[in-house]
Amino acid sequence: MKNKQIVFTAPWKVELLVDELSYNPPVLRPGQALVKKRYTLISPGTELACLSGGEGWFSMPGIPGYAAVSEVVALGEETAGIAVGDLIFHYGKHCLYEVVPTSGVFLKAPANMDLRLIPFTRLATVAMTAIRVSQIELGDTIAVTGLGLVGNMASQLAKLQGANVIGIDLSEERLKLAGQCGLYLGLSAADGDVVSQIRKATSGVGVSTLIEATGVPKVAVDSLPMIAQFGELIFLGSPRGEYTVNVTDVFNYSHLIGKGAITFKGAHEWRYPLEPDNYVKHSLVRNSNVVLELISNNRLVIEPLISHIMKPEEAAVAYEGLRLHKDRYHGVLFDWSE
Structure with missing residues (x-):
C-alpha cells in the first residue's frame, strides 16, 4: 500500500x-x-x-x-x-x-x-475562538484586521453574532472576497489614515471589539486608537516576528480612563479543551459541530x-x-x- x-x-x-x-x-x-x-x-x-x-x-x-x-x-x-x-x-x-x-x-x-x-471547518473553529472570548453583542460595531481565511471567517462569525463588521486589509482582493461573504464595510490599510475612517464610521466612538488576525504585532499597536473606551483587543493571529515599541506607552494608553481602558484577550484555539467537559461550556468538538452545521446550512460562506x-x-x-x-x-x- x-x-x-x-x-x-x-x-x-x-x-x-x-x-x-x-x-x-x-x-x-x-x-x-x-x-x-x-x-x-x-x-x-x-x-x-x-x-x-x-x-x-x-x-x-x-x-x-x-x-x-x-x-x-x-x-x-x-x-x-x-x-x-x-x-x-x-x-x-x-x-x-x-x-x-x-x-x-x-x-x-x-x-x-x-x-x-x-476541511474549512478547522480554520473556522480557529476563528470562532475570537468570538467565544469576546463581548460582542447584537448591534455592536467591531473591526477585524487581516482578512485571510481566518480573519474572513472571524468576520462572518461576528456578523452571525449580531455585529456590524468592518474589515481592514492591504489586499483589495481579500476585501472583495470579504464583501462577497457579507462584510458590512471594507477599508484598505493602504488608503491613508484608517483610524480616522474607523472614527468616522462609528461617529467618533471607535469599535467595541477589534479582532487582530494578521499576527503582526505592529498592526495590533497601531489599531489601539480604533478601539472605543472600555473596548477589547483580541489576539486571534499568533504574533510572529520582531517589533520594538515602548510598552509603557502601550500599557498607559490601554489602561487610563479617558484614553482607552482597553482589555487584551488571547484567542488561541487551544484555550478550550479538545472534548466536552462538564465544567467548561465550549470545546473544540462542540465548536467543530457548530461550524459544520453553519456550513451545511450555508450560513457560513x-x-x-x-x-x-x-x-x-x-x-x-x-x-x-x-x-x-x-x-x-x-x-x-x-x-x-x-
Missing part, C-alpha cells in the same frame, strides 16, 4: 514522498482508524511559518497539515458509531493514508455536504474562499503561490483522489 506524503524537508523546500505504509496495512490499536484522504486544506499562516523554519514545535523533515476530510478504510476495536466507508472531518495531515485516533475531533461529515468545504484545488504533486507550487502571490492564492485544497 503506497502512501503519498507532502514533506517539508528544509526551509522553503517542499517534496512529495511516496513510501510503503508501515505494516501494510498497519495494525490498529483500539480507538484507532486508518483513513484515506479526500481533501486537505492548507492553513497558510501556520504552514508557511513552519516552512520558513521559524516554528520551534515543527521539526524538519515533517509532514504539515491539520484539516482534512477522509474516508475510513479500517478500524481498530472500541470505535462504536463509526463504520468503514464513513466520511470524517478530522485534524489530518497532508498525506494519502494516516492512522488517527477516533476520539476528539473525529466527526462524521453531514449527509450530502460538499466535501471540499469540510466558504465557496468564494476556495482559490485552488491542486494535486499533491503540485504542493511546491501551492506553497510558493501562498507565499508570493497572496492575492491569487488563499484557500488551497489538495485533492487526494487517484
Whole structure:
C-alpha cells in the first residue's frame, strides 16, 4: 500500500514522498482508524511559518497539515458509531493514508455536504475562538484586521453574532472576497489614515471589539486608537516576528480612563479543551459541530474562499503561490483522489 506524503524537508523546500505504509496495512490499536484522504486544506499562516523554519514545535523533515476530510478504510476495536466507508472531518495531515485516533475531533461529515468545504471547518473553529472570548453583542460595531481565511471567517462569525463588521486589509482582493461573504464595510490599510475612517464610521466612538488576525504585532499597536473606551483587543493571529515599541506607552494608553481602558484577550484555539467537559461550556468538538452545521446550512460562506484545488504533486507550487502571490492564492485544497 503506497502512501503519498507532502514533506517539508528544509526551509522553503517542499517534496512529495511516496513510501510503503508501515505494516501494510498497519495494525490498529483500539480507538484507532486508518483513513484515506479526500481533501486537505492548507492553513497558510501556520504552514508557511513552519516552512520558513521559524516554528520551534515543527521539526524538519515533517509532514504539515491539520484539516482534512477522509474516508475510513479500517478500524481498530472500541470505535462504536463509526463504520468503514464513513466520511470524517478530522485534524489530518497532508498525506494519502494516516492512522488517527477516533476520539476528539473525529466527526462524521453531514449527509450530502460538499466535501471540499469540510476541511474549512478547522480554520473556522480557529476563528470562532475570537468570538467565544469576546463581548460582542447584537448591534455592536467591531473591526477585524487581516482578512485571510481566518480573519474572513472571524468576520462572518461576528456578523452571525449580531455585529456590524468592518474589515481592514492591504489586499483589495481579500476585501472583495470579504464583501462577497457579507462584510458590512471594507477599508484598505493602504488608503491613508484608517483610524480616522474607523472614527468616522462609528461617529467618533471607535469599535467595541477589534479582532487582530494578521499576527503582526505592529498592526495590533497601531489599531489601539480604533478601539472605543472600555473596548477589547483580541489576539486571534499568533504574533510572529520582531517589533520594538515602548510598552509603557502601550500599557498607559490601554489602561487610563479617558484614553482607552482597553482589555487584551488571547484567542488561541487551544484555550478550550479538545472534548466536552462538564465544567467548561465550549470545546473544540462542540465548536467543530457548530461550524459544520453553519456550513451545511450555508450560513457560513466558504465557496468564494476556495482559490485552488491542486494535486499533491503540485504542493511546491501551492506553497510558493501562498507565499508570493497572496492575492491569487488563499484557500488551497489538495485533492487526494487517484
